[in-house]
Amino acid sequence: MEFNAPAGENLFDRSKVVGKSTRRIDGPLKVSGRAPYAAERHDVAANQAYGWIVGAGIAKGRIRSMNLDEARKAPGVIAIVAATEHNAVGSSDWNIAPLFGGRDIAHYHQAIAVVVAETFEQARAAAGLIRTSYDSADGRFDLETAKEKSKVGTGFSGDKSESTLGDFDSAYGSAAATVDATYTTPDESHAMMEPMASIAAWEGDRLTVWTSNQMIAWGKKALASILKIDEDKVRVDSPYIGGGFGGKLFVRADAVMAALGAKAAGRPVKVVMQRPLMFNNATHRHATIQRVRLGADQDGRITAIAHECWSGNLDGESGEDGTLQTPKLYTGANRLTRSFVAELDLPEGNAMRAPGEAVGHLALEVAMDELAEKLGMDPVELRVLNDAKDTVPADPDTKISDRNLVRCLREGAERFGWSKRNPQAGGNRRGRWLTGMGCAAGYRAGPTEKSAARVRMDADGGFTVETDMTDIGTGSYTIIAQTAAETMGVPLERVNVELGDSAFPASSGSGGQWGAASSTAGVYAACVNLRRAIGEKLGFDADAATFEDGKANLNGESWEIADAGALSADGEMTYGDFKDGYDVGTYAGHFAEVKVDAFTGETHITRMLSVCDAGRILNPLSARSQVIGAMVMSAGATLMEDLHVDKRFGFFANHDLAGYEVPVHADIPHQECVFLDTLDPIISPMKAKGVGELGICGPGAAVANAIYNATGIRVRDYPLTLDKYLDRLPAIA
Amino acid sequence: MPDDGYLNVSRRGVLAGGVGSAALAQASILRAQQPMPGSQSGNEGPSTMRIRMTVNGTPQEVDLDTRTTLLDTLREHLKLTGTKKGCDHGQCGACTVMVNGQRINSCLSLAVQHEGDEVTTIEGLGTPDDLHPMQDAFVEHDGYQCGYCTPGQICSAVAVLEEIRSGIPSHVTDDLTGPMRPTEMEMRERMSGNICRCGAYSNIAEAMAQVAEA
Ligand code: FES
Ligand code: FES
Numbered sequence: 045m046e047f048n049a050p051a052g053e054n055l056f057d058r059s060k061v062v063g064k065s066t067r068r069i070d071g072p073l074k075v076s077g078r079a080p081y082a083a084e085r086h087d088v089a090a091n092q093a094y095g096w097i098v099g100a101g102i103a104k105g106r107i108r109s110m111n112l113d114e115a116r117k118a119p120g121v122i123a124i125v126a127a128t129e130h131n132a133v134g135s136s137d138w139n140i141a142p143l144f145g146g147r148d149i150a151h152y153h154q155a156i157a158v159v160v161a162e163t164f165e166q167a168r169a170a171a172g173l174i175r176t177s178y179d180s181a182d183g184r185f186d187l188e189t190a191k192e193k194s195k196v197g198t199g200f201s202g203d204k205s206e207s208t209l210g211d212f213d214s215a216y217g218s219a220a221a222t223v224d225a226t227y228t229t230p231d232e233s234h235a236m237m238e239p240m241a242s243i244a245a246w247e248g249d250r251l252t253v254w255t256s257n258q259m260i261a262w263g264k265k266a267l268a269s270i271l272k273i274d275e276d277k278v279r280v281d282s283p284y285i286g287g288g289f290g291g292k293l294f295v296r297a298d299a300v301m302a303a304l305g306a307k308a309a310g311r312p313v314k315v316v317m318q319r320p321l322m323f324n325n326a327t328h329r330h331a332t333i334q335r336v337r338l339g340a341d342q343d344g345r346i347t348a349i350a351h352e353c354w355s356g357n358l359d360g361e362s363g364e365d366g367t368l369q370t371p372k373l374y375t376g377a378n379r380l381t382r383s384f385v386a387e388l389d390l391p392e393g394n395a396m397r398a399p400g401e402a403v404g405h406l407a408l409e410v411a412m413d414e415l416a417e418k419l420g421m422d423p424v425e426l427r428v429l430n431d432a433k434d435t436v437p438a439d440p441d442t443k444i445s446d447r448n449l450v451r452c453l454r455e456g457a458e459r460f461g462w463s464k465r466n467p468q469a470g471g472n473r474r475g476r477w478l479t480g481m482g483c484a485a486g487y488r489a490g491p492t493e494k495s496a497a498r499v500r501m502d503a504d505g506g507f508t509v510e511t512d513m514t515d516i517g518t519g520s521y522t523i524i525a526q527t528a529a530e531t532m533g534v535p536l537e538r539v540n541v542e543l544g545d546s547a548f549p550a551s552s553g554s555g556g557q558w559g560a561a562s563s564t565a566g567v568y569a570a571c572v573n574l575r576r577a578i579g580e581k582l583g584f585d586a587d588a589a590t591f592e593d594g595k596a597n598l599n600g601e602s603w604e605i606a607d608a609g610a611l612s613a614d615g616e617m618t619y620g621d622f623k624d625g626y627d628v629g630t631y632a633g634h635f636a637e638v639k640v641d642a643f644t645g646e647t648h649i650t651r652m653l654s655v656c657d658a659g660r661i662l663n664p665l666s667a668r669s670q671v672i673g674a675m676v677m678s679a680g681a682t683l684m685e686d687l688h689v690d691k692r693f694g695f696f697a698n699h700d701l702a703g704y705e706v707p708v709h710a711d712i713p714h715q716e717c718v719f720l721d722t723l724d725p726i727i728s729p730m731k732a733k734g735v736g737e738l739g740i741c742g743p744g745a746a747v748a749n750a751i752y753n754a755t756g757i758r759v760r761d762y763p764l765t766l767d768k769y770l771d772r773l774p775a776i777a
Numbered sequence: 778m779p780d781d782g783y784l785n786v787s788r789r790g791v792l793a794g795g796v797g798s799a800a801l802a803q804a805s806i807l808r809a810q811q812p813m814p815g816s817q818s819g820n821e822g823p824s825t826m827r828i829r830m831t832v833n834g835t836p837q838e839v840d841l842d843t844r845t846t847l848l849d850t851l852r853e854h855l856k857l858t859g860t861k862k863g864c865d866h867g868q869c870g871a872c873t874v875m876v877n878g879q880r881i882n883s884c885l886s887l888a889v890q891h892e893g894d895e896v897t898t899i900e901g902l903g904t905p906d907d908l909h910p911m912q913d914a915f916v917e918h919d920g921y922q923c924g925y926c927t928p929g930q931i932c933s934a935v936a937v938l939e940e941i942r943s944g945i946p947s948h949v950t951d952d953l954t955g956p957m958r959p960t961e962m963e964m965r966e967r968m969s970g971n972i973c974r975c976g977a978y979s980n981i982a983e984a985m986a987q988v989a990e991a
Pocket of ligand 1: 861862864865866867868870871872873882883884885887954
């Protein structure tokens with residue numbers, strides 16, 4: 045089915061299941077410990093052995109030798125696959141440095157061996173007996189220096205990140221008020237709670253990998269290309285995923301080393317990447333340096349807007365494009381955005397939740413706060429005044445599909461009590477606390493990808509949906525069941541959902557906040573085909589009928605759909621070119637309140653609110669969780685998250701969950717999230733857009749602006765830890 | 778000091794428990810040095826021990842490499858995979874279980890330290906068809922996303938409410954002598970060893986509040 049014109053009125057506009065807050069259908073399994081994650085599939089393959097990955101001890105260079113003798117003799121060892129005895133694996137479209145690269149070392153903790161043993165303890169102990177010596181080479185580990193040689197690169201989308209409109213320089217030069225500020229954001233880690241994990245088993249030349257992966261179809265292709273085997277010979281299965289945030293978009297070393305280990309051992313092998321390896325072996329969000337220049341007239345109308353970003357990566361090509369939201373958010377006739385990428389020899393940077401925008405907002409939305417202050421304007425009013433209306437500010441040929449940013453900001457300000465904010469920064473002191481409020485706007489694209497599914501009706505009228513779509517905590521199981529229940533006109537309890545197996549029809553997968561909109565549209569397409577099959581069997585025109593309470597009704601006649609007997613239909617939703625003329629975005633108004641200890645500088649977030657405009661919300665219960673979860677991660681980026689680069693040796697020094705700090709319970713107050721009841725007819729028949737990344741676009745900037753409002757100190761180097769401003773706190777007495 | 782004297786009791790309890798477990802650990806080490814009949818020794822193989830413990834009410838007896846953590850005993854040997862491994866280093870709380878009624882990070886504890894102990898895991902709290910009130914509250918309030926930290930959160934949450942009920946103070950307890958209340962801050966402080974990268978904290982707090990008030 046092709047979606048080739050804006051959606052008109054359809055069955056979702058009269059929905060009974062879709063759009064209603066619904067407990068997750070996989071919830072009881074998860075809370076009772078019965079949902080099996082990748083490393084827990086004891087049942088899928090007998091005689092599993094344990095693999096332990098050895099990571100390189102240098103950042104760049106070549107392995108001179110590996111002494112494997114002692115390890116091979118160690119108790120329980122079955123096989124060792126080592127870089128000195130095994131060729132580098134092939135490459136794929138989804139990773140830069142080889143996941144097992146022979147003697148050449150591309151980054152610190154790159155996999156150089158896997159030790160397979162009877163038990164976990166034996167594999168770990170034997171791995172410790174391997175002695176490796178290296179010829180180290182000099183590497184480039186400092187973005188500030190490497191940036192000099194950077195060139196315009198690409199963000200996650202693969203497009204060159206550069207756009208201009210009008211004449212920025214002269215407009216900026218003649219603006220009544222200007223801001224020229226540079227912000228830095230550090231390397232960040234996904235730090236999902238379930239580490240990379242895979243069980244691999246060979247049957248002849250066929251490989252099955254039970255793993256934890258967001259994008260099953262990509263994973264299958266990547267494994268085939270990395271292992272140089274036929275794609276048809278690979279099966280990937282990933283029904284439960286303990287968080288990904290972009291870190292599990294791609295096949296990584298756990299899957300590859302499990303496959304190599306299993307081949308060498310001649311039996312199934314389970315590999316869980318040890319947590320201390322995750323930060324340097326796996327991918328991370330690249331650090332950025334961002335310069336934002338804003339020029340406005342006296343009334344606050346933006347006349348000039350420039351956003352430049354520098355990041356680095358192994359390939360000097362794909363970076364963290366912090367400018368992504370800037371062409372979309374605010375009007376202004378003269379514009380410039382450019383994202384430069386330098387070559388760095390740090391571990392591979394790649395997509396992390398809202399790649400680009402998440403850190404882009406930390407710069408742009410603070411610069412807007414700085415501009416509001418220069419103009420003596422309220423920061424909400426400045427944003428409202430410069431809101432884009434019908435077309436994309438940097439690309440006037442592209443229409444905006446449906447945008448309610450002003451409502452988000454206004455309604456948020458109202459709910460949050462924004463009028464009580466003291467515009468005088470540092471002017472609010474209550475006892476030991478300096479208090480402040482901040483706001484930010486949020487923009488994140490609402491993309492769709494083609495997505496397929498199969499829907500089966502059993503003889504007794506029960507339904508099963510099968511698709512390789514994944515649920516990374518986003519609630520896919522439930523919204524897919526809701527979609528099928530709605531379209532087939534049956535109660536939710538009649539629908540069973542099976543996900544994550546590459547044997548099922550290929551879906552959009554989970555990433556870039558396209559999953560909810562795309563996968564449900566694919567399930568809808570399959571359901572429409574199943575309705576037609578039922579209609580054909582029972583002799584009615586399914587497209588004209590309404591399906592309700594297990595019956596199909598048309599012109600006063602009624603059919604029990606179960607009477608059609610067992611049937612199955614595949615379907616796929618694809619998207620027509622008409623969408624190219626539109627920018628489909630999601631929007632938010634974010635608000636935060638903080639208190640900063642006047643003595644110690646310690647920041648506590650006391651309130652957070654996000655008002656979101658993302659079309660129809662399929663399941664408000666789980667959508668809200670995605671937003672508040674993203675608000676937590678955004679708060680983390682502002683207050684604490686920071687991979688510290690050891691610039692001598694080229695690695696992230698704080699590579700575990702004690703050193704890499706993420707928000708914990710005590711850091712996060714009660715959070716509010718409000719969804720505007722909107723519908724976007726351009727995105728899909730469901731008129732629903734994703735929210736999982738919108739929630740990380742802006743809340744952190746609102747927190748940063750609140751800290752400024754509380755203290756009067758502007759720190760532009762994230763995270764805003766107290767050592768960066770303690771000496772500048774207002775005098776106590 | 779109020780008459781119920783819970784501080785005295787709990788301090789004595791803590792001391793007694795401390796001495797007891799030290800003695801047990803000592804005994805375990807001694808036994809570990811004498812290989813079990815049938816177990817390998819020296820370079821030929823790891824030293825193993827037979828461990829007996831009760832898990833979710835069921836007596837278990839397993840021969841284990843003495844390096845095996847309680848967490849891996851549960852996950853790899855007893856195939857109770859509800860208890861999660863997030864870090865294996867005591868940094869995340871995903872592996873939280875209750876041992877003799879107290880929550881611990883099972884990754885930081887060797888199985889040989891638990892001879893004779895009563896272990897309760899997430900599987901022992903409830904089943905999908907018969908959820909513990911805390912499990913049910915997590916579903917109702919959507920106190921999770923990916924679900925990977927969830928068993929640890931739930932075990933901690935159940936234990937935290939019990940700790941507050943028994944008057945064990947925390948870093949944020951204002952009044953050490955008055956009755957202790959399950960305030961939001963008390964719960965957030967005590968839950969801070971359980972990381973949720975999906976950021977379900979606000980919902981978890983609501984789930985806990987509902988159970989605390991019930
Ligand atoms: S696995 Fe035990 S604390 Fe993380
Ligand atoms: S639910 Fe995913 S880490 Fe807590």
